[in-house]
Amino acid sequence: MPSNSAKLRRSAVRQDGAERRLAMVAFPGVTLLDVSGPAQVFAELGEIDLPAPGYALSYVSKDGGLVPTDVGLMIDTAPLSTMKPDEIDTLLIPGGPGIWKLRQDEAVMRWIAQVLPNARRIASVCLGAFALAWAGALEGKRAATHWRYCPRLQDSFPNVKVEPDAIFVQDGRVWTSAGVSAGIDLALAMIEEDFGHTIALDVARRLVVFLKRPGGQSQFSTVLAAQASDVEGRFSSLHAWIIENIASDLRVETLAAKAGMSPRTFARTYVNRTGMTPAHGVEALRVETARLLLESRQIDNVVEVAKRAGFGDDERMRRAFLRHLGVSPSEYRRRFSG
Missing domain, CATH: 1.10.10.60 (Homeodomain-like)
Structure with missing residues (x-):
C-alpha cells in the first residue's frame, strides 16, 4: 500500500498547476510502436485547450542517450538518475523483444520498484506487463498482454488474472494493454480518465482512430x-x-x-x-x-x-x-x- 506521503505527493501533482510527469521506460529492443503510439496520443493534447494541466512526457533509460528500438530507429532518452521516483505521475513500460534482458538489469528493475508505490498510475503495453509482474505490481490483479504471450504470463504468475481477449485492462491504478497498437487505446482511455470523454474523442478524431475506452473489445475482429x-x-x-x-x-x-x-x-x-x-x-x-x-x-x-x-x-x-x-x-x- 502507498504511504500517506506518497498519496500527498500524487495529490500535489494534480493540484499545483504543474503538468503531470509521464515517464516511458526505453530499453534496447523495445517495440517502436509501443512507445510512439501512446506518445503520439499524449502529445496530441498539446494542440487542445485543456481544463487542467496536461502531460510532461519523458523517455528514460538506464544510462540515457540513444536507445535502439526493434526496428533500428533510435529513441533519445534521459538517464534514470535524472528522474526522481516520487516526481512521476504515470509510469508506462512498453514491450518488445528486449524485455527479457530487462529483467536481468538490476538498476532498471530497482528504479521501477521505487516508482511503483509513488506513481498515481502505472501501465504497460504488450510485453511490458511482464516487467510489472516481475516487480510485483500485478499480484492479484487483472491484466492483459499480447495474445501470444497470455499463456506464458498466466503460467508464470498464477495469481494474476490474465484476460486474453481484452485490448486493455484497468484494475485500480494498474493499466495493462495487449500488443502494439493497443497502446493507443490505452493512452486514449487514460486521457478520458483525466480530461473527459469529449477531449479523448477529439484526440481520437485527430489521429483518425476509434475511441475504444472501456477496453472490452476483443484483440481480434x-x-x-x-x-x-x-x-x-x-x-x-x-x-x-x-x-x-x-x-x-x-x-x-x-x-x-x-x-x-x-x-x-x-x-x-x-x-x-x-x-x-x-x-x-x-x-x-x-x-x-x-x-x-x-x-x-x-x-x-x-x-x-x-x-x-x-x-x-x-x-x-x-x-x-x-x-x-x-x-x-x-x-x-x-x-x-x-
Missing part, C-alpha cells in the same frame, strides 16, 4: 479470428462475399452453393477450418458489421442498423450482441461512439 483459424484461406473469398451481402439471405444452402460444396460437406468443412458453425459465423459477421455502424454513427436509428446488418429486427440484433459482446447495441454505442 471476427474476420481476423476466422482467418487465423482458416490457415489455408479456404473461405477468405466467402467471408468477403458475406460481408458484401450481409443483409441477404445467408442460409447454409446459399453459402454452400457459393463455396461450391454440398450443404452437408460445407457445414462440416467450415466448422473444421474456422471453429464456428456457418450460422455462428454469419451472426458474428453481422455483429461486427453492426458494431462498426454503431461506432461510426453513419446511421442513428438502431432499427435501421439491424436491417443494414442483416438481423431483420433490433431484438434479434440485441440478443446477438449480448451473446457475442455481453452488451446491448445501445450500450455498445454509448461506450464506443461518443
